Amino acid sequence: xxxxxxxxxxxxxxxxxxxxxxxxxxxxxxxxxxxxxxxxxxxxxxxxxxxxxxxxxxxxxxxxxxxxxxxxxxxxxxxxxxxxxxxxxxxxxxxxxxxxxxxxxxxxxxxxxxxxxxxxxxxxxxxxxxxxxxxxxxxxxxxxxxxxxxxxxxxxxxxxxxxxxxxxxxxxxxxxxxxxxxxxxxxxxxxxxxxxxxxxxxxxxxxxxxxxxxxxxxxxxxxxxxxxxxxxxxxxxxxxxxxxxxxxxxxxxxxxxxxxxxxxxxxxxxxxxxxxxxxxxxxxxxxxxxxxxxxxxxxxxxxxxxxxxxxxxxxxxxxxxxxxxxxxxxxxxxxxxxxxxxxxxxxxxxxxxxxxxxxxxxxxxxxxxxxxxxxxxxxxxxxxxxxxxxxxxxxxxxxxxxxxxxxxxxxxxxxxxxxxxxxxxxxxxxxxxxxxxxxxxxxxxxxxxxxxxxxxxxxxxxxxxxxxxxxxxxxxxxxxxxxx
Amino acid sequence: xxxxxxxxxxxxxxxxxxxxxxxxxxxxxxxxxxxxxxxxxxxxxxxxxxxxxxxxxxxxxxxxxxxxxxxxxxxxxxxxxxxxxxxxxxxxxxxxxxxxxxxxxxxxxxxxxxxxxxxxxxxxxxxxxxxxxxxxxxxxxxxxxxxxxxxxxxxxxxxxxxxxxxxxxxxxxxxxxxxxxxxxxxxxxxxxxxxxxxxxxxxxxxxxxxxxxxxxxxxxxxxxxxxxxxxxxxxxxxxxxxxxxxxxxxxxxxxxxxxxxxxxxxxxxxxxxxxxxxxxxxxxxxxxxxxxxxxxxxxxxxxxxxxxxxxxxxxxxxxxxxxxxxxxxxxxxxxxxxxxxxxxxxxxxxxxxxxxxxxxxxxxxxxxxxxxxxxxxxxxxxxxxxxxxxxxxxxxxxxxxxxxxxxxxxxxxxxxxxxxxxxxxxxxxxxxxxxxxxxxxxxxxxxxxxxxxxxxxxxxxxxxxxxxxxxxxxxxxxxxxxxxxxxxxxxxxxxxxxxxxxxxxx
Numbered sequence: 001x002x003x004x005x006x007x008x009x010x011x012x013x014x015x016x017x018x019x020x021x022x023x024x025x026x027x028x029x030x031x032x033x034x035x036x037x038x039x040x041x042x043x044x045x046x047x048x049x050x051x052x053x054x055x056x057x058x059x060x061x062x063x064x065x066x067x068x069x070x071x072x073x074x075x076x077x078x079x080x081x082x083x084x085x086x087x088x089x090x091x092x093x094x095x096x097x098x099x100x101x102x103x104x105x106x107x108x109x110x111x112x113x114x115x116x117x118x119x120x121x122x123x124x125x126x127x128x129x130x131x132x133x134x135x136x137x138x139x140x141x142x143x144x145x146x147x148x149x150x151x152x153x154x155x156x157x158x159x160x161x162x163x164x165x166x167x168x169x170x171x172x173x174x175x176x177x178x179x180x181x182x183x184x185x186x187x188x189x190x191x192x193x194x195x196x197x198x199x200x201x202x203x204x205x206x207x208x209x210x211x212x213x214x215x216x217x218x219x220x221x222x223x224x225x226x227x228x229x230x231x232x233x234x235x236x237x238x239x240x241x242x243x244x245x246x247x248x249x250x251x252x253x254x255x256x257x258x259x260x261x262x263x264x265x266x267x268x269x270x271x272x273x274x275x276x277x278x279x280x281x282x283x284x285x286x287x288x289x290x291x292x293x294x295x296x297x298x299x300x301x302x303x304x305x306x307x308x309x310x311x312x313x314x315x316x317x318x319x320x321x322x323x324x325x326x327x328x329x330x331x332x333x334x335x336x337x338x339x340x341x342x343x344x345x346x347x348x349x350x351x352x353x354x355x356x357x358x359x360x361x362x363x364x365x366x367x368x369x370x371x372x373x374x375x376x377x378x379x380x381x382x383x384x385x386x387x388x389x390x391x392x393x394x395x396x397x398x399x400x401x402x403x404x405x406x407x408x409x410x411x412x413x414x415x416x417x418x419x420x421x422x423x424x425x426x427x428x429x430x431x432x433x434x435x436x437x438x439x440x441x442x443x444x445x446x447x448x449x450x451x452x453x454x455x456x457x458x459x460x461x462x463x464x465x466x467x468x469x470x471x472x473x474x475x476x477x478x479x480x481x482x483x484x
Numbered sequence: 485x486x487x488x489x490x491x492x493x494x495x496x497x498x499x500x501x502x503x504x505x506x507x508x509x510x511x512x513x514x515x516x517x518x519x520x521x522x523x524x525x526x527x528x529x530x531x532x533x534x535x536x537x538x539x540x541x542x543x544x545x546x547x548x549x550x551x552x553x554x555x556x557x558x559x560x561x562x563x564x565x566x567x568x569x570x571x572x573x574x575x576x577x578x579x580x581x582x583x584x585x586x587x588x589x590x591x592x593x594x595x596x597x598x599x600x601x602x603x604x605x606x607x608x609x610x611x612x613x614x615x616x617x618x619x620x621x622x623x624x625x626x627x628x629x630x631x632x633x634x635x636x637x638x639x640x641x642x643x644x645x646x647x648x649x650x651x652x653x654x655x656x657x658x659x660x661x662x663x664x665x666x667x668x669x670x671x672x673x674x675x676x677x678x679x680x681x682x683x684x685x686x687x688x689x690x691x692x693x694x695x696x697x698x699x700x701x702x703x704x705x706x707x708x709x710x711x712x713x714x715x716x717x718x719x720x721x722x723x724x725x726x727x728x729x730x731x732x733x734x735x736x737x738x739x740x741x742x743x744x745x746x747x748x749x750x751x752x753x754x755x756x757x758x759x760x761x762x763x764x765x766x767x768x769x770x771x772x773x774x775x776x777x778x779x780x781x782x783x784x785x786x787x788x789x790x791x792x793x794x795x796x797x798x799x800x801x802x803x804x805x806x807x808x809x810x811x812x813x814x815x816x817x818x819x820x821x822x823x824x825x826x827x828x829x830x831x832x833x834x835x836x837x838x839x840x841x842x843x844x845x846x847x848x849x850x851x852x853x854x855x856x857x858x859x860x861x862x863x864x865x866x867x868x869x870x871x872x873x874x875x876x877x878x879x880x881x882x883x884x885x886x887x888x889x890x891x892x893x894x895x896x897x898x899x900x901x902x903x904x905x906x907x908x909x910x911x912x913x914x915x916x917x918x919x920x921x922x923x924x925x926x927x928x929x930x931x932x933x934x935x936x937x938x939x940x941x942x943x944x945x946x947x948x949x950x951x952x953x954x955x956x957x958x959x960x961x962x963x964x965x966x967x968x969x970x971x972x973x974x975x976x977x978x979x980x981x982x983x984x985x986x987x988x989x990x
Contacts, residue, residue, distance in 0.1 A: 367596070371510075387629065388622040397662070401556070404666045409698075412666070416659035423655050427632075427648065434596075435636045435644050473555040 004061040007068040009050040010076050011120075014113040017043035018106055025102030033101045037450060040087045040105040044080050044112075051077045058482055060122055064184050067122035074330060074479035075119030075249045082242050082337045083112045085454055089345040090234035092448035097354055099144055099232060107144070108238065111137035115246035118253075124173045124183040127253060131169065131214070134246045135162050138239060142231040154230020161223040165213035169250075172206030176258070179203060188258045196265060204266050207254055208273075214247035217307060218276040221300050228296035233351055233358060236292065237344030240299040241337040248306060248333055256313055256326060256483060263314040274311050275414055278304025282421045291347050292358040294425055298384065299340060301422060305399055306332050308411055312402035319484055321405045326480040328398040331472065335391035335465060339383045342458035345451060346377045352446040363429055365438030370445050374433045376459045381426040383462045386419045391465035490533050490546050491562040494572065495609045497527040498579075498602035505602070510595040517587055520598035524583045524605060528576035534569045539966060543973065544615060544684075552619070557669075557680040561615040566966035567818060571612045571738075571745055574825045577948055578737040579605045582730035585833055585945040589729060589840055590638060597638060601730065604630035608738050612745060617665045618681040620750075621658070627742065628654055631735065639726040646719075646726035653719040657706035664702035668754065671695055687753045688977070700758035703751050704766070710743030713803055714773035717796045724792035729836025732788070736795050737829035741821045744802040748818070748970075752806070753977040760978060763807045767893070770807065771900050774800035778907035782914070787838075787845040790915055791831045794871060797904060798824050804901060805886035809978045813889020814971040815964055820882030822963065823956060827870040827879055830949040834864050837942055842931050847915060852924030857937045861920045863946060868916050870953045872909045878956035 005012075021040060028035060051073050060067045086108060094104055114134030121127035139162060143155020177183050179199055180191040192200070213220040228236045259266060281300030288294035306329055313325025347358045356362055367374040383392030396419060403412040465472060501523025508515050537545055544563030552560045564572065583601055590597050607627030614620035628651065636647035665681070672689050673679040680686070691699070709716040724732050752759050777797025784790040798820065805817030837860065838853075839845050854861040870877035873884070883905060891898035924932070938946070956963065 368593075382629065388625045393625075397666075400663060401666050401670070404663065405670050409663065409667055412663045413660065416663055417656070420652060420656045420659055424648070424652060427651060431636060431644050431648065434633060435647075468553075470554055473553070477555070 007054050007057055007059065007061050008066075009053055010047045010073075010080070011113060011116050013043065013047040013050050014109055014116065017047070018109045018113065021102065021106045021109065025106070028102075034091060034095070036101050036105050037087055037091045040109065041084055043109070044084045044087065048077060048080045048084075051080065056478075064186075065123045065126050066120055068120060069482035070475075070479040071252070071330075071482045072116075072120040072249075074475060075245065076116045078245055078334050078337060079112050079115040079119070079242065081334075082238065082245065082341060083108060085338065085341045085345075085458060086234065086238040086242070088450045088454035089237065089341065089348065090232070092446050092451055093232060093234050093348045093351065094144075096352065096446075097145060097148075097232065099146075104141070104144060104235075107137040107140050111141065111242060115242060115249070118246045119249040121253060122185050124176065124185065124188075124254075124258070127185075127250060128166075128170055128173060131246070131250060132166060134243060135166065135214075138162075138243045141235045142227050142239060144235060145232050148230070150230040151232065152230070154227040157223050157230075158227035161213070165210050165220070168206050168213065169210030172203050172210055175199060175203035175206060185253060185258045189260055192259065192261045194261065196262065200262065201265075204259060204262065207259070208266060208269065211247065211251050211254060212273055215244055215251060215303050215307070216247075216300055217273050217303050218280045218300065221277070221281070221303075224300060225293055225296045228299070229290070229293050233292060233348035234341075234345055236296070237341040237348070240296065240344065241340050244299070244303065245333050245337060248329060251310060252326065252329070252483070256310065267311065267314040270307070270314065271311050271408075271411070274304055274307040274411070276304075277301070277307060278415065278418045282418050282425075286421065286425050288425070289360050290358055291360055291363065291429060292344070295340070295343055295347070298422060298425070301418060302332075302336050302340070302384075304418070305396060305415060306336070308408075308415055309399045309402055311411065312399070312406040312408055315408055316406040321402070323477075323480045323484050324398075324402040324405055326483060327473075327476045328395075328402040330476045330479055331398050331469070332395040334472065335383075335395040335462075338458050338461050338465075339380050339390075339392055342455055342462070343377065343380045343384065345455060345458075346373060346380065349373060349446040349451060349455075350443045352444040356443045360428065360432050361439055362443040363432040364436040365442065366433040369438055369442060373445065373455070376455050377433060378430050379459050379462060381429050383466070385423045385426045389463065389466045391462045391469070394466050394469050489548050490530060491548055491564065491613045494527050494530045494534075494576070495562070495606055495613060497523055497530060498605040498609075501602045502599050505595055505599050508595070510593075513591075513594045516595050516598055520583050520602060521580070523602065524576070524580045527605065527609070528580050531572050531576040534564060534572060537564065537566065537569050537966065539566065539969060543969070547615075552616075556618075557678060557682075558618045559616050559680075559682060560619060561682060562613045563615045564613055565970045566968070567745070567748060567970040568612045570818070570822055570963060570966060571741055572609060574741070574822055575605070575608050575612065575738045577952070578733060578825060578829050579608075581829065581833070581945050581948060582733040582737075584941070585733070585836070586728075586730040587941055589836070593637065597634070600630040600633045601734075604634070604734060608734075608742065611742055615683045616681045617669065617683060617686065617750075620683075621662055621665055624658055624661075624742070627739070628658070631731065631739065634731040635723055635727045638728040638731070641726075642722070643726040646722040650719045650723040653709050653716070657709040657716075660702040661706035664699040667695060668699050683749075683754075691755065691757075693757065696755045696758040697761070700751060700755045700762060703746065703755070704762070707743040707746035707751065708769075708803075710746065711740055711799050711803060712743070712796065713769055713800070714776050714796065715769075717773070717777075720796060721789050721792045724795075724832075725786065725788055729832060729839070732832040732836070733829040736792075736832055737825040740795060740799055741825060744799065744806070744817065744821045747803065747806045748814070748974060752974050756978045756980065759807070760809070763809065766807045767804060767897060770800045770803035771897065773797065774804065774901060774904040775907070778904050778911060782907070782911040785846055785848060787835050787847055787850075787915070787919070788832070790847070790911065791828060791835060794908065794911070795824070795828055797908060798828070798871070800904070801883055801886045801901070804897070805882075805889055808889045808893040808897075809975060810889050810892050811971055811975060812885045812892065814974060815967060816882050816885025816887075816889055818967045818971070819956075819960065819963065820879075820886060823870070823878035823882045823953070826949050826952045826956070827867050830867045830946065830953070831864075831871065833942075833945060833949075834860070834867065837938065841935055842928070844927075847918050849925050849927040850919040851922045851928060852920070853928070853935075854920040856924075856932060856935050859937045863938065863950065864920065865916065866950065867953065868912050870957070872912050873905055876954075876957050878953045880957060881960045
């Protein structure tokens with residue numbers, strides 16, 4: 001029993017952190033609320049260390065309901081990393097808008113906890129539990145700015161459509177249970193070996209709809225732009241990454257584990273969705289003049305690139321190529337998490353004046369007003385485009401490699417054409433920053449120390465991981481190996 | 485010299501300059517300019533060590549080979565053969581010239597400007613010395629964005645349009661090339677060999693026909709856009725017109741050569757079967773580029789645009805010479821690249837000198853400058869003749885060899901290429917006449933009292949180019965000797981392939 005409990009160390013630290021934040025928040029005077037940030041970050045770092053302790057444990061606990069394998073630990077580590085960056089970026093923006101910090105930190109850590117449970121589920125019941133534990137706080141985060149109409153609208157839309165999608169996932173799970181008589185992922189996979197029936201198609205259909213809804217793939221992406229635009233900007237950064245990370249953990253657990261024997265059956269429609277997602281996300285992002293909304297749509301395109309990695313897994317003819325597909329998904333998610341949160345954070349820094357909405361104009365002439373932030377944003381945009389030597393480039397390269405290796409060279413070509421399309425709107429930000437003069441009354445820039453440190457670290461990470469990805473690659477290799 | 489990483493020193497010395505510039509305050513323009521110039525000079529000095537290349541020795545010399553990304557077999561492999569060597573030297577010389585020339589004209593955001601130029605230098609040099617396809621791609625992309633910034637920030641009125649067009653064109657090509665690189669490496673690994681991006685390992689492997697054809701098209705597209713070849717050239721006039729002078733020098737002088745180098749280094753030896761099969765089409769496109777570029781150059785009202793279109797035409801010789809697959813053609817193509825780099829770089833610099841004074845490049849607004857600026861007219865005349873291909877100057881050797889090679893391929897191709905020599909004489913001499921002789925325009929008369937001839941700094945920038953253009957024209961021997969071995973290897977690769985050319989494809 002105690003043995004089992006030890007494997008839950010990261011989750012336990014997170015639970016303790018939630019409680020700690022609530023308690024401390026009660027007693028902190030208003031002027032010292034900022035202390036919650038170092039407390040949360042410290043706790044998250046501790047949770048990250050706890051992840052190291054359960055690395056290489058690789059066992060199933062609690063009667064097959066929970067699995068602590070390297071894949072789940074990788075997801076937990078990535079989750080906690082996004083949590084740390086978000087916790088550093090958000091406070092100064094929230095304080096300006098009188099959004100309570102205590103609630104923010106507490107809800108954020110709860111969402112992280114949900115993502116950890118989701119990643120570790122070896123049973124569809126646990127999976128659903130983790131999913132709900134992740135998305136409920138996410139709904140709250142989207143609507144955290146109570147006095148803002150857009151935040152309310154975004155939060156409500158996110159909640160209604162999200163609950164709907166959760167119900168669809170649940171319905172798919174129930175069909176799967178009906179067919180196989182089990183909710184255990186490994187048992188389902190065994191039972192489905194060589195099976196195909198109309199009922200199974202229904203189950204796959206529901207799970208696919210629900211899952212692609214959660215990762216925000218076309219045509220189930222309509223909630224994203226509104227939810228992302230309405231949410232407070234640094235939180236948008238988290239929402240565009242965190243729940244997506246969790247949702248991809250779900251996709252891997254369901255499609256690459258439970259439904260792995262049927263991968264030839266779901267691949268076709270999945271490929272169609274992949275192509276649609278990256279193309280439509282990019283085409284719509286092209287027309288946006290609001291950077292926040294542009295990043296929201298571009299996050300849909302990035303979902304498409306990650307899906308390409310999963311498609312490569314499904315189309316692979318041997319284990320090596322399949323493993324490469326999963327690895328590319330993991331690497332992309334990690335790189336994407338860092339660069340996307342940081343990019344949203346820069347948008348947030350330009351919204352010190354609370355009436356600004358992150359339009360392209362607020363970036364005009366940033367290079368002369370704040371050279372450091374402009375350079376950081378420039379590197380992030382190059383990384384999101386996929387230009388070396390950045391992590392974004394390497395992530396795309398990995399997906400391309402997996403796709404070509406799995407015999408999906410045509411998908412790789414579509415992907416690079418999309419990347420070139422994306423260059424147009426990402427570089428537009430660079431054009432505004434470097435090639436235009438500032439507006440007559442430029443938006444004031446937020447220069448809080450936490451945010452600046454986090455930005456510097458993120459950009460450093462983007463560059464270092466882009467040049468020397470070897471360290472992470474070996475971790476990812478082990479993670480993927482625990483799945484296959 | 486054993487053990488000293490000469491190539492790394494050449495490639496990364498400019499980056500050291502960038503690091504230094506980052507800590508210098510942006511207002512200290514003097515220090516910034518000196519740091520940029522000295523690091524570029526240091527890199528150029530290191531590149532002189534390459535003159536010790538032993539033509540009788542092994543193919544790639546000054547090799548460096550370090551593991552980079554273990555998981556994917558990516559290595560940091562550098563090395564030069566004769567082809568790389570001459571292009572590295574061209575790059576360092578032109579980079580120093582353009583950094584030096586920018587001394588006066590660039591007064592806005594000086595620090596960022598020199599950072600961009602130095603990063604650009606690193607990227608371009610890296611492309612020429614990388615022997616790992618992945619490393620090559622990384623340098624290829626690194627060389628793209630500084631130019632994007634240089635045109636976009638320090639360029640003319642339509643700079644943003646021009647630079648975005650430039651970047652998107654190039655990016656589409658290079659991303660497709662990335663897929664091709666991966667496909668080639670994977671196909672090679674599928675035969676049981678270790679997964680690698682090493683150029684030497686991947687070359688000479690018998691790739692399947694379809695893969696060869698598709699990969700060839702992808703590589704070709706990336707390089708053809710860079711060269712630029714008709715019909716992918718439309719970014720070039722815009723980019724040149726808007727670019728600051730130093731940007732144009734680098735763009736025409738070196739960046740276009742990246743494309744020509746790509747053909748020679750990758751398209752031909754890596755995918756020889758496809759190269760043989762596609763050659764007739766490409767030769768056709770090269771002829772179109774030659775003639776079209778010349779015709780369009782003739783009617784340009786803008787001096788810089790005229791030189792830009794003459795580049796489209798002259799680079800057509802490079803493509804033509806490359807794809808006739810014989811010794812004269814290939815040697816001519818390489819020679820033409822060097823010569824074009826020097827002459828066009830110089831022509832852009834000269835156009836810049838007059839533009840700095842009048843802020844206008846319209847040919848109709850000039851005239852009679854010979855009387856007012858005799859030295860300027862003299863130097864301009866020298867490079868005009870070099871560009872036309874007057875014997876005794878560098879342009880002649882390259883064009884002559886290419887035409888010779890074309891003649892061995894087919895008489896009619898050579899005839900068409902010859903006509904272009906005449907056309908280029910027409911547009912260059914007509915331009916020269918309108919600018920330097922005839923009666924000065926009323927517009928130019930207003931500037932008459934303030935016009936100045938070439939000043940000391942400009943002389944310093946021009947001198948190496950003048951020396952080179954004459955030396956290359958009179959003594960082609962040393963260069964031809966150095967590039968003979970690479971040319972032979974390319975021909976060997978292509979001839980070996982000729983027998984099994986992609987028959988079923990056509």
